[in-house]
Amino acid sequence: MKIENQGECLRISEIQELTAVNSAQFREDVSAALPGSPPVIEIDLAQTRFVDSSGLGALFAIYRATAQRNGMILRLLNPRPEVEQLLELTQMRQLFEIMQR
Amino acid sequence: MLTAPPTNSPLLQPARPATLRLAFPPDPASVRAVSGAIRSFLAEHGVPEKELFSYELCIAEASTNAITYAQGRARLLQPVAEALFTPDQIELRVTDHTPGFVLPEKIPQPSPLSDGGRGLFIIQSVMDEIRYLRGTKENILIMRKRRRANQASAAVREGAAASGLTLEESHRQLNESKSDRASLAGELSFRSETLSAIFRCCAELGRSDEVAEGFGKRLLVDLFHLTTADWCVLRLLSADNRSLVVATASELELAFEPLPLPLAGESPHGIEVTVAATKTATRFDLREDSDRTEPLRAIGREATGLVCPLVFGGALVGTIAVGRRGGDFPLGKLQDEVVRVFAEFLAIQTVNLRHHKEEVRQRVFTRELEIAQEIQHLLLPRTLPQLEGFGLAGGWQSAREVGGDFYDALAVGEQSLFLMVADVMGKGVPAALFAATMRGLLRGLAARSDDPAKILHGLNRLLFAELSAVNMFITAQVVHVDLQTRLMTAASAGHCPPLYVPPGHHTVLALSTQGLPIGVLPDTVYHSVTARLGEPCTLLLHTDGLTDTRNATGKQFGQKRLMGWLSANAIAGHTAAALRDRLATELNRFRGNAAMDDDQAFLLLTEAHVGAALATNSRGPKLQFQRGSFLFPANS
Numbered sequence: 135m136k137i138e139n140q141g142e143c144l145r146i147s148e149i150q151e152l153t154a155v156n157s158a159q160f161r162e163d164v165s166a167a168l169p170g171s172p173p174v175i176e177i178d179l180a181q182t183r184f185v186d187s188s189g190l191g192a193l194f195a196i197y198r199a200t201a202q203r204n205g206m207i208l209r210l211l212n213p214r215p216e217v218e219q220l221l222e223l224t225q226m227r228q229l230f231e232i233m234q235r
Numbered sequence: 236m237l238t239a240p241p242t243n244s245p246l247l248q249p250a251r252p253a254t255l256r257l258a259f260p261p262d263p264a265s266v267r268a269v270s271g272a273i274r275s276f277l278a279e280h281g282v283p284e285k286e287l288f289s290y291e292l293c294i295a296e297a298s299t300n301a302i303t304y305a306q307g308r309a310r311l312l313q314p315v316a317e318a319l320f321t322p323d324q325i326e327l328r329v330t331d332h333t334p335g336f337v338l339p340e341k342i343p344q345p346s347p348l349s350d351g352g353r354g355l356f357i358i359q360s361v362m363d364e365i366r367y368l369r370g371t372k373e374n375i376l377i378m379r380k381r382r383r384a385n386q387a388s389a390a391v392r393e394g395a396a397a398s399g400l401t402l403e404e405s406h407r408q409l410n411e412s413k414s415d416r417a418s419l420a421g422e423l424s425f426r427s428e429t430l431s432a433i434f435r436c437c438a439e440l441g442r443s444d445e446v447a448e449g450f451g452k453r454l455l456v457d458l459f460h461l462t463t464a465d466w467c468v469l470r471l472l473s474a475d476n477r478s479l480v481v482a483t484a485s486e487l488e489l490a491f492e493p494l495p496l497p498l499a500g501e502s503p504h505g506i507e508v509t510v511a512a513t514k515t516a517t518r519f520d521l522r523e524d525s526d527r528t529e530p531l532r533a534i535g536r537e538a539t540g541l542v543c544p545l546v547f548g549g550a551l552v553g554t555i556a557v558g559r560r561g562g563d564f565p566l567g568k569l570q571d572e573v574v575r576v577f578a579e580f581l582a583i584q585t586v587n588l589r590h591h592k593e594e595v596r597q598r599v600f601t602r603e604l605e606i607a608q609e610i611q612h613l614l615l616p617r618t619l620p621q622l623e624g625f626g627l628a629g630g631w632q633s634a635r636e637v638g639g640d641f642y643d644a645l646a647v648g649e650q651s652l653f654l655m656v657a658d659v660m661g662k663g664v665p666a667a668l669f670a671a672t673m674r675g676l677l678r679g680l681a682a683r684s685d686d687p688a689k690i691l692h693g694l695n696r697l698l699f700a701e702l703s704a705v706n707m708f709i710t711a712q713v714v715h716v717d718l719q720t721r722l723m724t725a726a727s728a729g730h731c732p733p734l735y736v737p738p739g740h741h742t743v744l745a746l747s748t749q750g751l752p753i754g755v756l757p758d759t760v761y762h763s764v765t766a767r768l769g770e771p772c773t774l775l776l777h778t779d780g781l782t783d784t785r786n787a788t789g790k791q792f793g794q795k796r797l798m799g800w801l802s803a804n805a806i807a808g809h810t811a812a813a814l815r816d817r818l819a820t821e822l823n824r825f826r827g828n829a830a831m832d833d834d835q836a837f838l839l840l841t842e843a844h845v846g847a848a849l850a851t852n853s854r855g856p857k858l859q860f861q862r863g864s865f866l867f868p869a870n871s
Contacts, residue, residue: 184291186270215285
C-alpha cells in the first residue's frame, strides 16, 4: 500500500486487498495521514481484488473520520465491478464519490 | 477435474460433489488463506471469474465470524471451511465452535452507517439459501447457490435459436421447463438427501453401540438440515417399559427427566406421553397450549414442532420430537415425511441394536459356559486310584453345558480308599469352582482322618461361609473303604445312599446315612455308618441324577430299578469299566428320546477279576467331553 501526499490530494493506492488481515493496519495508516492531509482523499482500488466486511468497515471508518473534517472529499477510484457491487449491496456506495479513471 | 455435464442430462443422474475441506487455525491470516484456497478450488472446477468473488467473500465472512465469536477453550479449536461443488450447486460450509446464534428468516439490511454486522447480510444476499445447524459443541453454517437454472436457460436459448422458434415461445418453454425441473429437482434432491442422511445414520450406528451416541450428532446435522428444526429430543422406552427416557437431545438442557407412561386406565399427560400412548404423530404449538406442566415447555414457551412415535412391529420403541424454539415449524409434506421416515428408521435401528446386544450377552454367557466346562473337565479325576484286586470306574454325564455333579477317589495307603460323589446345587462357573475347592479340601482332610463324618464336618466348616454367601449348597457322600477288611464307612451330607452287596447276599442294599447338605448350617454334625462289602465286591456311589432319570412318559428310573439292575449285573462278574458302560447304556436306554434334565455322576467299585480285568482295565477309553454323552476317565 502506498500513501502519497500529492499536494492537492492524498492518494492511497496499491492496495491488494482489504480484509480482516490488513484492514486495521490500513485504517491506522490512513488515519495517521489525515491531520496534515489536503482536502481531497482518493483511495485507488484498481488493484484491490478482494474486500470483505472488515475492509468495508475500514472504508467506513475513514469515511467517518473525513466527514468530521469540514470540506473534505473522499473518493474511491477504479473499484473492480465485484467491489463496486459489494458497496452497492451494503448501501455504502452512496457514502463515497466513486470514479473510474 | 469435473466438467459440466450436457445440459439435457437426466435429473436422476446424481452428481457427487467435488469437495474441499479445510480446517484452519483461528486467526485472520488463516481465514484469508482458506477463502483464497476455496476460490482457487472453485476456479479449477470452472466457476466463472465473476462468481468467484462472491464465494470467496462468503467463506471469508463466515470464517471470520467463526473465529471472532468463539469463547473460552473453544477459541483453540479449529473451524472448518468446506466447499462442495456440483455443476448444479455450490455449497459452502463453515463449522464453528461458537455458542451459536439464532439465524433469522431474513437478515435485515444493516445501516450503511453501522460499524459492522454486514457479514451475514452479505452472505444472505449473495447465496440462495443459508442454514445454520446448531449443535452442542459445534455449529454449521451452510450456504448454497444453485447453478443449474442458468445452464438450463442457456441450453434452451441455444435450442430455440437452432430450431427457429420465436423468442416468446422459447421464453415460455424455458419458464415451463425451469419450473418443472425446479420442482422435480427439488423433490428429488430432498428425497435423496433424506436417503443419504439415513445411510449416514446407519454408518454411524454401525460404529457405536449406543443409539444416542452415534445417532445424536447425525440427527442434529441431517434432520435439522432437512426440516429446519432447531431442537430435537429422542426418547426411548425404558427397559421396564414404564417410562420414556431421553436418549439424545440437541442441547444439554433438553435432557429432561424420564417421563412415566400412564398405567392401564390412566389417561396420558403431556404431548410425548400421549403420542407414545396413542402411537400417533402429533404436531404441537405451545403458544396455543395453556398447560403449564407440559414437559416440552423446557424448550421454550413458544416452541412448535412435531412428535412422532417410534414403533416397531406394533410395539412402542420411543418418541422423537423436533421443532423450532420460537415461531412456526414450517413442515411441508416432504419434511413431515422425513421425520416419519426417520422415526421408522430409528425404531428399526433401536430394535436391531437391542437384539445385537442380546446376542452379545448370549455369546458372553455361552463363553462362560465353555469356561465352566473346561474347568469341570479338569475337575473329574483323569485317573482313578488302582488298588490290587479291585477295579474302580466313574461315569459322568451332564444335562447342561455345566454340570454340578462330580466324583473323586483317593487312595489312602495301599489298602484303603476314599470315594466321594457330590452334587453342587448351582450352575456355571461358581459351581465348578466349589467342586474344585472341595476336591482339594478332601485331599487335605483325608490325610488327617479316616472318618467320613469328620471329613464332611470339616468340608462344611470350611465351605459354609462361601456357600451361604451365594445361596448354594452341596450334597455329598463320602465313603472310606478298607479293602483288606472289606469294611466301608459312609457319611452323607443330604446325599442319596451308597448301594452295595453285603456278604452272602445276591441283592443290593442301600446303606442308609443321613446328614444336612454342606453349606446349610455352620456346624453340622455328621454320623458315619459302617457296613461290610460282600465278595465279589460291588459298591455304587451315585448322584440323584441316576434315580431321577425320566423317560418320555415321565416315569422315573428310581432307586428300586437301580438296585434291581445292579443286583442283576453285579453277579455277572463284570469289570468296573464294563459295569459302568452297561449302567450308562441302561440309563440312556431308559430315558429314550426324553431330554436329560439332571446331571449324573457315579463311581463303581468292583472286584478285579484275575486276567481279564487287568487286561481290559489297563487303558480306558479316550476322554470324551460332549453334552449328553458319558465321560469316561482313562482309568477304569
